[in-house]
Amino acid sequence: MKNEPGHILIAFIIVTVVHLAAEGLATGAHALQGGSLEDDALPVPVNVGIFVIDVSEVDDAAQTFRVDFHLSARGHDEQLADPDSNRIRRLALSDVWHPQRDIRNRRSVELLFPMEVEVDRDGNAH
Numbered sequence: 102m103k104n105e106p107g108h109i110l111i112a113f114i115i116v117t118v119v120h121l122a123a124e125g126l127a128t129g130a131h132a133l134q135g136g137s138l139e140d141d142a143l144p145v146p147v148n149v150g151i152f153v154i155d156v157s158e159v160d161d162a163a164q165t166f167r168v169d170f171h172l173s174a175r176g177h178d179e180q181l182a183d184p185d186s187n188r189i190r191r192l193a194l195s196d197v198w199h200p201q202r203d204i205r206n207r208r209s210v211e212l213l214f215p216m217e218v219e220v221d222r223d224g225n226a227h
Contacts, residue, residue, distance in 0.1 A: 153168060
């Protein structure tokens with residue numbers, strides 16, 4: 102069976118999701134406190150979504166392609182909760198714990214949007 106661009110894309114998405122899920126459920130993965138992980142932190146479930154926008158520049162000979170996609174991650178962290186606030190807070194990604202994102206076999210990555218986390222009063226983050 103000949104590899105079609107769709108087969109390559111599906112493999113790419115599966116590898117990325119599996120890697121992100123494993124990182125997101127790693128033991129001790131929780132909110133950062135003073136630059137280090139809490140000693141008694143429990144695993145934090147993280148829901149990961151990948152929305153494929155476009156697949157282009159498929160080159161069978163070079164075994165390369167270009168994909169535009171949106172990656173989202175959602176989770177809940179009690180330490181980010183602020184019951185006294187009625188607004189959505191935007192935090193820099195570097196200010197909160199987040200699963201490591203790693204795109205295997207990438208040639209390059211271009212980020213088009215700021216790396217931010219939106220948190221509601223209950224600690225739901227995305």
